Amino acid sequence: MMTTEPEVPTPAVPRRAPREASARFRAPTHVHNVIERRRVLEGLRRSEPRRLTVIHAPAGYGKTTLAVQWLAILQDAGALVAWLGLHGDDVDPHWFLAHLLEAVRRALPAAGESIDDLAALIEQSAEDVQGYTLSALLEVVGDHEERVVLAFDDWHLVDEAAARRALVHLVDFAPPNLSIVLTSRRRPQLPLSRLRVRGHVVEIDADALRFDLDETREFLVELNGLRLDGDDVARLSAGTDGWVAALQLASLSLRDSADPAALISGFSGRHHSVGEYLAENVLDALPxxxxxxxxxxxxxxxxxxxxxxxxxxxxxxxxxxxxxxxxxxxxxxxxxxxxxxxxxxxxxxxxxxxxxxxxxxxxxxxxxxxxxxxxxxxxxxxxxxxxxxxxDIRRATDLVEQHAMPLVEHSRMVSLLGLLGRLPATAADDRPGLLMAVAWANCLLQRTAAAQSSLDALLPALPGAADHEEMRSEADVVQACIDIYGDRTDRAEDLVARSLHSSRSYRPWVVAVSANIQTFCDIHAMRFDRARERQRWAAPFHDRTRGPFAGVYGRCFAGVAALSQLDVPAAREELEGAVILARESAGRRSHAAQLAGALLGELHYVRGEVGEAERLLDESGELGSESGVVDFMIASFVLSARIKAARGATDESAELLVEGARVADRLCLTRLRAAVGAERVVQMLARGRTREAHRVARDLPEGSSRHDGIGVRIDQLRTSALAAVHSAEGEHDRAVALVEDLVAEATEHGQLRVATELSIQLAGIQQRAARCLSAERTLAAVLTRVVSAGVPQLVHEGGPDVRAVLARIVGRLGDGDVDESLPPAEELHALVANAPQPIGRASAGDLNGRELEVVRMLDVGRSNQQIARALGVTVNTVKWHLKNVFSKLDVTNRTEAVSVARRGGLLV
Known part of the structure; x- marks a missing residue:
């Protein structure tokens, strides 16, 4: 689609680009007409070290000058200084975080990659990631040996709730090498009393900043060369009350004054504002x-x-x-x-x-x-x-519209929405191009209601002329994207058909996203070959798009299709490629990397690499698991819960399933609800809670009302869970009949992985029903497939009953029986011998940055839920960190952890 960029007037004067686009990240340089604040600096030296230094006073008291002098002293002692000159736009939490990260990146160039990852993350995150970002930033700072000083100049411009929460987080959980200096025109609304009790803060106010008589004389006479006697200096000092800005204005006025004494006596007490009087006097004397x-x-x-x-x-x-x-x-x-x-x-x-x-x-x-x-x-x-x-609202809107879609394609959706937020609420109403970009931004951030609202506003704004047909088709693609995030495919194929059929008429971005939507539809219509072929066709369009989303999703979907066919090498190539692409283009901590990592974790799991699977899935859940399409969420909630249950972490497993059910209900994701419920049934049966499992299975959703492959999958999950319950209740015939029908259906649909999993479940049911020969035939029929694909975990998931069947098959091979349909004997022996990899216990040693932060929160009495909110992670992730903390400190509870950490000098 071609768009016409609005004309932006340019002045006639020739330009050159400045060397430095923004000076907010550089402390003002030392200037000649200031005195060294030796008296105040000595007080700062005596109060060292403190986590927070607050310098607050009205304008003109030399706050920034003092901060710069103090930072110079710290730098001379080896400290690295990150300076952030705050502006009014930093009230927005996104801009504040973005500028904070940039300030630290400039101070710590060696950490540039990690900080760039965090900067990319906040551009791509639908939910508030402040806690996670700040925690990760503290880890980055803590990894440096040098002292790091973070300076905020003009804090009063952002002294509101979001910025205050961020600063308190930084101060409360600062690593030992971090301290913070801030200047403000007013006393900041921070918990200074609490920080003072803990010895974490030093405060300098206007009284401390006022020039005393000696400093006034040094400034006026020695520095500025004015010929003033002691009485004149005293009168100026008293008249200005040591206000530095007024003294500087006075020095400028006096420099060319014919009657200094008259000027000194003239302003004192007679004018409403000493500063304005002196400013007028200075300016009126200028050319x-x-x-x-x-x-x-x-x-x-x-x-x-x-x-x-x-x-x-x-x-x-x-x-x-x-x-x-x-x-x-x-x-x-x-x-x-x-x-x-x-x-x-x-x-x-x-x-x-x-x-x-x-x-x-x-x-x-x-x-x-x-x-x-x-x-x-x-x-x-x-x-x-x-x-x-x-x-000029029109020009401002033109500028936002001109840059809107490039920001989206560069994955800077939050920046676009921040710019839009500066415009009047109705500014975009007659701007189809801007509404389209906003719809894309909200869609990719999975703000479904906002995306739909933008689309609903867009269509009436489009003229009926044929030259807007491409924009109408693009709007259809956005609608289809919203639909698949909602796990709906009923109209998505029709919505993207025009963009795919006339692919040369559209931007590569639109075609690439359309191809992904069609691939998703093909996967869930069980057209796996077509899904993989579609991604091969789409590769050139992915290569020509900017930003990570289209390419990462495309490779992920290709990997899902391959794994559905148990083509593990192809799935591995696609999913590993997706993770690499996401990390390189969006950052290691990005949502794109975490989504791809969840699916790669699932692949490791079926390959029997359970420890690596859990690591990837834990990483993918750090920012929350309700991102992406349902396939990502099933891996993050259901598979993670299964792994944790298998290693005995039943509470963590249960919390994941509860959270998954809550997300499914809130977002109306029936397939996710079915997958979570089916996993609950399996875990309940494993613990002998048959009656409760029966109730959960009975309440699982049905997919028969949906005429698509997603409905088929929902019914497969429900029927499989019901069959497991029937078998546990002794109704083996009923269970066998249900699963046999499911195997036949999955085989007919080409769902090779699902058919294999169901066949293994069937063998276990037949074993419990004492149908030993049937069980062996059922299992033997899929063993070659499991071994050749390299997915042993599918057999291990069958539990003791399936392992008993496998043992008999292997035993007969040892007796000399030969069955050409089975894999080689050594591979079957390996399958028996190689149980799932145990999750290794954390080794004792020093806590890493995140774990130390958790211990500090324990020290101030925060609950798991409060820690999760502060870190921007799930409660389950907090428990995972606690497990590692307890292991490394060799303790069993919170109180012991805090005590040991304090004795070890980890807490002050």
Whole structure:
């Protein structure tokens, strides 16, 4: 589909791209006209070490200057500093996390890959991943030997609930090598009392920051060279109350004053605002062109020479910035190359008020120039912000629409939705292209209701002209994608037919997603060969798409189709390829990697590699298991529960199944509910709870109302569970009849894996019914298939009854019987000997970063549920971490773990 990009006006002034797009990640450089705050710095030295240093005072008290001086001392001692200058957009949790990660990445370049993985994750996550991201970030920091200092400048801009939760998490669970410094115009709303009791915080307020008389004299006389006697200095100190910004303004006013004494006595106590009086005095004394430059450039939070020239309409922007710096006009360089600058916040606020007062007609034009400049540098958030600042909603919407689909295809869905959130609620209503991108973003984030809402708004916005038919077809693809996330295939094939038939008319992204949807439909219509062929056909389209989703899903679906046919080598190639692709294109921690990892874990499981399967499935569940299509969820909930039950972790297993049932009910996923219920039946029967198993099996959903392969699979799960219950109740004939019919049906449909699993179940039922010869024939018929495919776990799942049947078959081979239909004797002996791999017990040793974080939460009395929420993981994953903690510390409960950790110096 071809789209026309909206025209974005560009200024006539030639441009060059700045060396550094954003200076928010660099601490301001040292400037010459400040004094060293020796008195306050000495207090900080005495209070070391602390997890948190809070510097708070109104504007103009030198908070940032002190922070920079303190950080320089720490850097000289070997610390690595991550600086984040906060902006108003950081109130959004996504932007805050993204900028925090970037700040740390710049400070710890060796950890770039891990941090990039986390940055990709927050772009692709439908649910709140703050806890998980912060925990993983603390692990990254804790892996470094050097001290790491995280500095937040202007915390007051983000001092709201989400940012506060993030900061408290960082402080509470900081590794020993991490400390945090923040500046704020007001005392932050943090649990400072609790942190002070624990000795974790040092607080510096306005009283500590005020210049005393000695510092005032040093600043005015020694640093700025003013000829003032002791009384003048004392009057200035008293009149400004040690306010640093006022003293700097006073020094600028006094520098060219003919009567310093009169000026000093004139402002004290007579004006409503000392600062505004002095600012007026300074600005009114400037040449007109300098004042105009100041006002024009005040609309931006940061400036480089080219941007400043565009705003002021002159070609010497860099030279003017350097002149302002030399004049001490509250302009500070943000990098050592002196390419980026910013005005002191207090001065910038005053300039903007004066601009609005004296030249309100210029604001819209200045914001338009800034927006155009940032757009040309592809700095979309800033370009949108300035368009909105100038009241140009249309331009802001044009910019978001222009970049919307590229953001989706680069898997930056959350960024797109964040930009959209800055626009008025109705801005996209008449923008089909933007509505389409938003529908895609919500669909890929599995925000089904929001995706459907965007689609419902899109269709009426499309004109009836034929040139919009491609967009209508693309909307059908989005609808089909929503459907398969809901495990519905009844209309999906029809919805994607046009895109596949006319594939050259559509973007590769649309065709690739359509191919995946058709593959999903083929799998669940039991057309496995067609599903695999469809992915071979789609490979060139996957190669031409951007972002991980289409390619990863395509390989996963091809792997599912291959495994359904017990083509294990092909399944392994596809699923391992999917994991590699996801990790390389979206990051090791991405949802794409975890979804692919769950299916790869299932493959390891059927191959008998149970330990590796559990590891992959645990990893896939760290961000929650309700992502992707139902096939992913069945692996994450059902198979994980089966493995944990087999190693005796019955509570963990039960919690997984309860969670899976809850997700199935909430999302109306009948197949997931059937799979979870069937697994519950098997586990209940294994523990002798036959009556309860009967009730669960009876309540399993039926698939007969659905006229598709998914309905067939739902009925297979239900009937298999009922047969297991009947056999346990002694109704073997009834059970045998049910499973024989299922085997015949699965064989007819080409469900080789399902037919094999059901045949093994049938052999076990026949063994319990004392039909020994029938059991041996049934099992023998699939042994060659199991051995040649390399899926021994399918036999091991049959339990003691099937193992007894296998032992008799192998025993007769030992007696000299030859059966050409069976695998070679040595392979059968290996099948008997190789029981499922036991899950290894964690070795004693130091706790890793995540485990140490869990112990710290135990120390403050958090429950498993609270720990899960804080870490952004499931309760089951928390229990897995606790198991490892108890093993490594050689303890049996929480209290002992905390006690041992404290004695070992792991807790302070």
């Amino acid at each position: 007109a062109d300098v004042l105009d430059f100041l006002l024009a450039t005040s609309v931006c939070d940061r400036l480089c020479g080219d941007l400043a020239g565009v705003l002021a309409g002159r070609g010497d922007g860099q030279a003017m910035l350097e002149e302002l710096e030399n004049r001490d006009l509250f302009l500070r360089p943000l990098d050592t190359e002196r390419e980026w600058f910013r005005y002191h916040h207090l001065f910038a606020d005053y300039l903007r008020r004066r601009l609005d007062r004296d030249h309100p007609d210029r604001l819209a034009d200045l914001h338009a120039r800034a927006s155009a400049w940032f757009a040309e540098q592809t700095l979309v958030p800033e370009a949108v912000a300035h368009a909105l600042g100038g009241g």
